[in-house]
Amino acid sequence: MASTDVTIYQVAEAAGVSISTVSLALNHPDRVSPKTRDRIIRVAGELGYRSGATTSERARRRSGRIAVLAPFSSYETYRTRLVGILEAFGPHNVEVVVHDTPSATESASPLLETMPVRGDVDGLLIMGVPLGEEGADRLHRWGPPTVLVDSLNAEFTSVTFDDEQAGYLLATHLLGRGHRSLAYLHEPYRASAYTSAGRLRLDGMARAIREAGGAEPEIEDIALAGNDVASARAHAAEFARRAERPTAVIAHHDLLAAGFLSGLRAAGTRTPDEVAVAGFDDGPLAEVLGLTTVRQPFAESGRRAAELLRSLIENPQQTPLRTLLVPQLITRETT
Amino acid sequence: MASTDVTIYQVAEAAGVSISTVSLALNHPDRVSPKTRDRIIRVAGELGYRSGATTSERARRRSGRIAVLAPFSSYETYRTRLVGILEAFGPHNVEVVVHDTPSATESASPLLETMPVRGDVDGLLIMGVPLGEEGADRLHRWGPPTVLVDSLNAEFTSVTFDDEQAGYLLATHLLGRGHRSLAYLHEPYRASAYTSAGRLRLDGMARAIREAGGAEPEIEDIALAGNDVASARAHAAEFARRAERPTAVIAHHDLLAAGFLSGLRAAGTRTPDEVAVAGFDDGPLAEVLGLTTVRQPFAESGRRAAELLRSLIENPQQTPLRTLLVPQLITRETT
DNA sequence: GTGAAAGCGCTAACAA
DNA sequence: TTGTTAGCGCTTTCAC
Numbered sequence: 001m002a003s004t005d006v007t008i009y010q011v012a013e014a015a016g017v018s019i020s021t022v023s024l025a026l027n028h029p030d031r032v033s034p035k036t037r038d039r040i041i042r043v044a045g046e047l048g049y050r051s052g053a054t055t056s057e058r059a060r061r062r063s064g065r066i067a068v069l070a071p072f073s074s075y076e077t078y079r080t081r082l083v084g085i086l087e088a089f090g091p092h093n094v095e096v097v098v099h100d101t102p103s104a105t106e107s108a109s110p111l112l113e114t115m116p117v118r119g120d121v122d123g124l125l126i127m128g129v130p131l132g133e134e135g136a137d138r139l140h141r142w143g144p145p146t147v148l149v150d151s152l153n154a155e156f157t158s159v160t161f162d163d164e165q166a167g168y169l170l171a172t173h174l175l176g177r178g179h180r181s182l183a184y185l186h187e188p189y190r191a192s193a194y195t196s197a198g199r200l201r202l203d204g205m206a207r208a209i210r211e212a213g214g215a216e217p218e219i220e221d222i223a224l225a226g227n228d229v230a231s232a233r234a235h236a237a238e239f240a241r242r243a244e245r246p247t248a249v250i251a252h253h254d255l256l257a258a259g260f261l262s263g264l265r266a267a268g269t270r271t272p273d274e275v276a277v278a279g280f281d282d283g284p285l286a287e288v289l290g291l292t293t294v295r296q297p298f299a300e301s302g303r304r305a306a307e308l309l310r311s312l313i314e315n316p317q318q319t320p321l322r323t324l325l326v327p328q329l330i331t332r333e334t335t
Numbered sequence: 336m337a338s339t340d341v342t343i344y345q346v347a348e349a350a351g352v353s354i355s356t357v358s359l360a361l362n363h364p365d366r367v368s369p370k371t372r373d374r375i376i377r378v379a380g381e382l383g384y385r386s387g388a389t390t391s392e393r394a395r396r397r398s399g400r401i402a403v404l405a406p407f408s409s410y411e412t413y414r415t416r417l418v419g420i421l422e423a424f425g426p427h428n429v430e431v432v433v434h435d436t437p438s439a440t441e442s443a444s445p446l447l448e449t450m451p452v453r454g455d456v457d458g459l460l461i462m463g464v465p466l467g468e469e470g471a472d473r474l475h476r477w478g479p480p481t482v483l484v485d486s487l488n489a490e491f492t493s494v495t496f497d498d499e500q501a502g503y504l505l506a507t508h509l510l511g512r513g514h515r516s517l518a519y520l521h522e523p524y525r526a527s528a529y530t531s532a533g534r535l536r537l538d539g540m541a542r543a544i545r546e547a548g549g550a551e552p553e554i555e556d557i558a559l560a561g562n563d564v565a566s567a568r569a570h571a572a573e574f575a576r577r578a579e580r581p582t583a584v585i586a587h588h589d590l591l592a593a594g595f596l597s598g599l600r601a602a603g604t605r606t607p608d609e610v611a612v613a614g615f616d617d618g619p620l621a622e623v624l625g626l627t628t629v630r631q632p633f634a635e636s637g638r639r640a641a642e643l644l645r646s647l648i649e650n651p652q653q654t655p656l657r658t659l660l661v662p663q664l665i666t667r668e669t670t
Numbered sequence: 671g672t673g674a675a676a677g678c679g680c681t682a683a684c685a686a
Numbered sequence: 687t688t689g690t691t692a693g694c695g696c697t698t699t700c701a702c
Contacts, residue, residue, distance in 0.1 A: 018673045048477030050454030057389045058678040059697040079414035086435040097430045100421040119385030142383030229622050258623040288593040353689045393694040394681035
């Protein structure tokens with residue numbers, strides 16, 4: 001049962017005017033005499049009238065609503081970005097509808113072919129989900145203005161993080177500390193597809209090694225059993241027992257770094273003396289643990305994307321724009 | 336510009352049928368011959384038709400949409416609960432609209448008097464925001480089915496956490512460890528109002544002390560300068576220097592406990608030997624730090640609330656129901 | 671300044 | 687099985 005029980009008809013009747021006057025009083029207050037308007041407003045208040053936007057949207061040709069698609073359940077970071085989005089749209093009286101998606105690593109094919117998003121939104125924000133060829137096409141032809149976060153497509157405006165540079169920064173830092181063999185720790189890739197961020201970071205690290213005059217870039221790739229603290233900790237125990245091992249471990253995000261760190265500690269391996277550990281994100285976890293990491297401006301990326309979308313909604317004809325967020329190295333005690 | 340440019344009229348024309356057949360094919364596929372249906376679906380696809388729910392809602396008398404109100408930007412826990420909500424509603428094809436609210440401690444008066452929520456939702460989920468007298472009244476009279484999370488009201492179905500019992504459990508544990516003087520560490524209360532959870536926990540702790548035959552319940556109340564790691568850490572430094580001090584510190588949530596912990600460590604004060612530290616929530620932070628804490632089933636509380644709301648939407652006449660989530664003590668190394 | 675009336679796109683009786 | 691048609695609640699011309 002939609003809760004819009006009170007209609008303008010009822011308000012009109014109670015106020016002794018016609019429905020159009022009520023509508024006018026509500027939408028174009030200046031076109032109604034102050035006296036009538038005040039009476040209508042008062043009556044509407046008493047009756048508990050609340051514009052069932054549902055219907056108004058039709059005439060207005062705008063829903064005042066955007067949809068956000070992201071793997072919210074899989075990654076906390078997308079929830080953090082959501083905050084930035086809410087901050088950007090809230091004040092403008094735009095509703096934000098959230099849709100959870102399976103994460104890219106969990107879903108086999110470039111998904112989004114079948115979007116569960118209703119048509120009645122003014123804009124779309126797609127985060128952390130690669131756009132398939134066909135999906136991009138459909139979206140481009142029939143979709144509302146759309147902004148991509150964490151994925152790229154020539155047809156769409158996007159906000160991404162400079163992962164290559166982030167990897168470069170971190171590796172450069174570690175090389176400077178004398179490390180020569182690195183490892184990259186990450187969640188399991190279920191789909192062969194999309195590993196973009198990790199790939200780019202590895203590229204950046206390789207670049208750092210080359211620039212440092214290192215011979216063959218030597219970066220061990222470690223896929224964990226799961227994307228959580230426990231998996232990282234478990235692997236650390238194993239890692240600690242190895243005779244030969246990298247001297248620095250870079251985790252795909254702070255949580256994994258934290259788990260690895262605690263696993264090392266449990267095994268009696270010292271940080272950073274024996275093994276250096278770094279992460280990505282710079283959340284509270286990193287701050288508390290003294291973890292060297294690369295800061296990602298999550299809330300800001302959300303806000304930025306939201307603002308781009310707002311502008312795109314105002315003027316849908318804009319050419320696609322790519323925004324690249326600059327990484328910031330945060331050096332602490334673990335490296 | 337709403338993106339619903341293609342109407343069923345166009346689809347109908349292109350498919351050579353009437354609009355009602357299109358509507359039927361889309362909503363009650365079984366009532367249309369497979370052949371016609373397939374053709375319609377295909378044409379609709381080609382044209383890029385997407386049901387502008389906007390209009391359908393009217394006839395259906397349901398919007399297929401609920402709104403969630405919570406201090407998302409202030410507390411991560413509400414974002415976590417959102418995941419549970421999405422899980423509960425997603426499969427049922429219900430849109431979830433999120434609204435950020437100032438947190439209860441930041442807003443002077445019991446807010447919610449002026450809800451920014453549109454009328455066209457089938458249900459409302461209000462988390463972490465106390466319902467003012469008047470607000471409850473309005474909501475009850477004119478609002479959609481509503482479920483409260485983390486706050487109570489006789490008129491509404493609610494899901495809350497048993498904070499009193501949580502405090503009791505934690506204090507009992509600490510008393511058992513020989514502690515006699517406790518401190519409760521929390522964010523600053525900006526508003527004199529709503530401190531409910533903290534108050535209840537203190538009550539529970541006091542009960543534990545009384546039951547243990549302790550004389551006067553002795554719990555020091557510490558209000559930090561901010562609700563973050565840095566504030567907790569800063570206070571820990573001060574705390575470490577005190578001549579007389581409680582031997583156990585209970586933080587309002589893990590983040591504060593973590594900050595306090597790291598502050599103590601920096602000051603050379605050992606845990607748990609000199610000072611025991613415990614938190615609330617049991618997020619990854621607690622797991623990594625080995626923090627004793629009380630687990631709060633966040634995602635589940637969201638899911639539970641969502642399910643109650645679903646049922647309430649189906650049958651709005653149900654009498655209000657109170658669900659109390661049971662706390663679970665997680666004992667680790669910091670106590 | 672206000673009212674009458676024509677849609678907005680769609681669903682659901684009801685007819686055919 | 688399919689088409690016709692009366693609304694759903696509201697906005698917006700266009701008269702008055």
